[in-house]
Amino acid sequence: MGNYLFIDDSGSKEWKTPYSRDFVDNPPARTNQNLDFWRGNYFVLAGLHISTDTMKILNPAIDKAKINTFGTKNVELHSSSLRNPHQLKKQYLDKYNITAEKLRHFIDDVWYPIFSNYPIQTVAVIVDKRYFKNARHSNISPLEIAAEALFDRTEIHPCSDCNIVFDQMDSEIKSQTDLQGK
Numbered sequence: 188m189g190n191y192l193f194i195d196d197s198g199s200k201e202w203k204t205p206y207s208r209d210f211v212d213n214p215p216a217r218t219n220q221n222l223d224f225w226r227g228n229y230f231v232l233a234g235l236h237i238s239t240d241t242m243k244i245l246n247p248a249i250d251k252a253k254i255n256t257f258g259t260k261n262v263e264l265h266s267s268s269l270r271n272p273h274q275l276k277k278q279y280l281d282k283y284n285i286t287a288e289k290l291r292h293f294i295d296d297v298w299y300p301i302f303s304n305y306p307i308q309t310v311a312v313i314v315d316k317r318y319f320k321n322a323r324h325s326n327i328s329p330l331e332i333a334a335e336a337l338f339d340r341t342e343i344h345p346c347s348d349c350n351i352v353f354d355q356m357d358s359e360i361k362s363q364t365d366l367q368g369k
Contacts, residue, residue: 189239190349192310192341198230200330202316202323210317230329232337233311236346241305249301256293257283264298310344312336 204210204227215221237245250260262283268274279290301307312333322332341347 190346191237191239191242192234192346192349192351193237193354194232194234194337194351195354196230196232196330196333198314198329199227200230200328202319202329203227204316206317206320206323214317228316230314230316230333231311232330232333233309234337234341236308236310236344236349238306238346241307245301245305252293252297256285256289256297259283264294269294308344308346310337310340312340 204224210228215224217225253260253262257279262279265274265278268278275287275290279285280287302309314329314333316329319329319332322329341349341351
């Protein structure tokens with residue numbers, strides 16, 4: 188039996204606001220006016236530990252549920268699209284010609300129960316960028332801080348011997364080794 192750790196990120200990988208102790212001691216109010224500040228100051232890496240045996244059961248069940256709801260298994264669910272009324276309508280309701288009630292049933296009665304009905308373990312690291320003074324003056328990004336913490340946790344996890352799969356590998360994730368001439 189093999190194990191996998193599927194990792195995805197959320198939030199900004201940059202240091203958008205300069206470090207200020209005042210942002211720690213007296214942060215702006217959590218209002219609509221300050222949403223960009225709050226959204227820009229967190230970075231999250233989350234992972235799901237799943238065994239191959241569980242995936243053999245789970246993948247067909249998810250595919251079947253997606254086909255029953257959307258008419259196809261090729262649907263990617265994004266929490267940001269589900270929370271945004273315009274994106275929800277565009278990405279799901281209009282695109283797949285389904286009702287809001289049918290989508291809500293899928294999310295509440297099919298999608299969320301997956302995490303309690305199957306042996307899946309979640310691991311997450313949240314970087315509150317307001318607390319990282321020195322990292323802003325170096326080449327260390329919030330992604331690197333979160334990845335290091337996540338991998339440290341993975342090393343001590345009972346399923347540490349796992350295949351790691353990153354979603355949306357992008358230009359920020361680079362090898363430090365120069366492979367030219369080798």
